[in-house]
Amino acid sequence: MGPEIEEALVKIAIEPVVDRHLSEAVTGAGSEVTGLDDAEALVWIGGPDGFPQLGDAVRWVALSTAGIERFVDAGVLDGRRLWTNASGFYAAGVAEHALALLLAGLRQINTAVRDGWAKERIDPAVRTLRGATVAIIGAGGIGRELTPRLAACGASVIAVNRSGRAVEGAELMLPADRMDEVWERTDHVVLAAPDTPDTRHLLNDETLGRLHPHSWVVNIARGPLIDQAALHRALSEGVIAGAALDVTDPEPPADDDPLWSLPNVIITPHVANPASGLTREMAPFLAENIRRFEAGQELLAVVEPDAGY
Numbered sequence: 001m002g003p004e005i006e007e008a009l010v011k012i013a014i015e016p017v018v019d020r021h022l023s024e025a026v027t028g029a030g031s032e033v034t035g036l037d038d039a040e041a042l043v044w045i046g047g048p049d050g051f052p053q054l055g056d057a058v059r060w061v062a063l064s065t066a067g068i069e070r071f072v073d074a075g076v077l078d079g080r081r082l083w084t085n086a087s088g089f090y091a092a093g094v095a096e097h098a099l100a101l102l103l104a105g106l107r108q109i110n111t112a113v114r115d116g117w118a119k120e121r122i123d124p125a126v127r128t129l130r131g132a133t134v135a136i137i138g139a140g141g142i143g144r145e146l147t148p149r150l151a152a153c154g155a156s157v158i159a160v161n162r163s164g165r166a167v168e169g170a171e172l173m174l175p176a177d178r179m180d181e182v183w184e185r186t187d188h189v190v191l192a193a194p195d196t197p198d199t200r201h202l203l204n205d206e207t208l209g210r211l212h213p214h215s216w217v218v219n220i221a222r223g224p225l226i227d228q229a230a231l232h233r234a235l236s237e238g239v240i241a242g243a244a245l246d247v248t249d250p251e252p253p254a255d256d257d258p259l260w261s262l263p264n265v266i267i268t269p270h271v272a273n274p275a276s277g278l279t280r281e282m283a284p285f286l287a288e289n290i291r292r293f294e295a296g297q298e299l300l301a302v303v304e305p306d307a308g309y
Contacts, residue, residue: 010032010040010293012033013042014043015042016050018033021280022043022279025290036058040058042058056081059082063303066088077305079305084302089141089282089301091140091144094220094273098142098190098192098246101266106188110242110264110266133155134156135160137189138192143161157171157172161176162176164178183207183210186211187214200224201227213240216242217242218243223250226243226245243266244267245267285301
């Protein structure tokens with residue numbers, strides 16, 4: 001009689017398509033990829049459309065996105081099981097993109113790409129991060145990754161999050177209910193907050209007007225955090241220096257959206273966390289959460305359905 005084969009600890013479905021990187025994460029963590037009918041956990045790498053009806057046997061659902069507002073709006077989340085999102089899983093890559101956008105604006109790379117060798121106009125507009133203050137609004141995983149990158153460029157950081165939880169390297173921490181103190185004391189703003197009723201149009205005519213003529217705004221979070229009509233006014237009238245957006249509202253912007261025509265706007269097509277590499281980035285975090293689930297430990301990125309993230 002041969003040696004007994006140890007049964008996989010958890011049966012996990014990957015839907016709506018089976019992905020190689022996530023499958024390897026499941027099996028590498030000692031669990032088994034199975035069909036949804038037999039699953040105790042579901043890794044869902046689609047959107048809310050087509051989300052399946054789940055039985056009580058599914059005790060954990062792992063969503064592949066950090067922002068879950070569309071799932072909340074669609075009524076997908078329930079209180080019958082544990083839900084996780086991908087908050088923090090893609091933070092390093094998104095932080096790189098945020099820094100690239102901010103530096104591109106400050107160093108006038110966008111203007112040079114658009115206008116060529118316009119040295120007399122570009123030269124005096126070039127700015128530096130050395131000695132600047134950058135506010136990160138929604139300083140969770142992205143904020144923790146972005147702060148040392150900004151510090152390496154000589155900038156200081158004001159980190160704002162819901163709880164006022166410390167972000168290593170930030171010179172000032174503020175809870176979200178003290179955000180009103182940020183605008184005048186920062187040079188530039190990076191938006192990394194979730195899209196909730198409390199954050200909708202966080203940047204508007206009033207808050208943009210409290211920034212500085214040299215300020216750049218970077219949004220790598222969600223488009224509705226900015227009132228785009230107000231942003232257009234602020235950019236057109238010189239209230240702020242520029243905006244670099246990886247997300248917009250709506251997305252993509254219409255072909256005739258006036259933001260396209262402004263020389264002090266950089267728009268990238270929601271690629272701070274490119275979809276082509278999403279599951280590869282997610283895989284090690286999924287493996288860690290499987291290990292924790294098997295051990296009965298607290299999971300990473302547990303969702304608070306009532307908070308919307």
